Amino acid sequence: MKNGNTEMDASMQLMLSFAQVQKNMVRFIQKSASEKGLSIPQYSILMTILNCHEMTQKTVGEKSFLPKSTLSQAVDGLVKEGYLDRQQVEDNRRETLLSLSEKGKALVEELHLQEDGLHQVFKAASEQFTNEQVEVLLQAHQKISTYLAEVELEGAAK
Known part of the structure; x- marks a missing residue:
């Protein structure tokens, strides 16, 4: 019984640790976005598109987990401010292609x-971490992420 409680305590501590890191990251994002006159969704969109030359609005929504209405409103604002370029996809006029402007x-x-x-x-x-510590941390995060994604897929299949 005690062993079960120890495992539960460790999993709870791990979950709370992830939540605390996320909360702190969100604070920095809110501050940075606000200082640049951006909303959190707009910041998220810019960071999502950053590593790609261009991306469809639908893909941005899937990657950023933003609802369609929030996504559309945020994209409109970014286009209006000149931060994003928007064009119709040639083969599919219902799709919109987004890219970062200069x-x-x-x-x-x-x-x-x-x-x-x-x-x-x-x-x-x-x-403050060694390369080895970073590698171990990344592997642990990947294991947790993969497990959670698999459980989610199993739940969706039911």
Whole structure:
């Protein structure tokens, strides 16, 4: 019985640790977004598109987990401000292709270099770990993520 409680305590501690890290990250995101006149959904969209040359609005929604109405409103604002370019997909007029404009790329670069922004703070926090510790942490996160995704898929199949 005691062993079961220890396992539960460890899993609860791990879950609370993830929640605390996420909460702290959201605070940095809120601050950075606010300082640049962005909403959290707009920030999320820019970061989602960042590593791709272009992405359909539907894919951005899937990756960012934003509801369609929130996504549309945020994209409209980013296009209006000149941070995003939007065009119709040639083969499918119902699909919209999004890409960062030059102004959008500059904004994302500013966000990454922002001294008290998430990227710089997280980089500094990560530097306290050895390469081996980072690798172990990444492997553990991947195991948890994979397990949760599998359980979700099993639940959806029922």
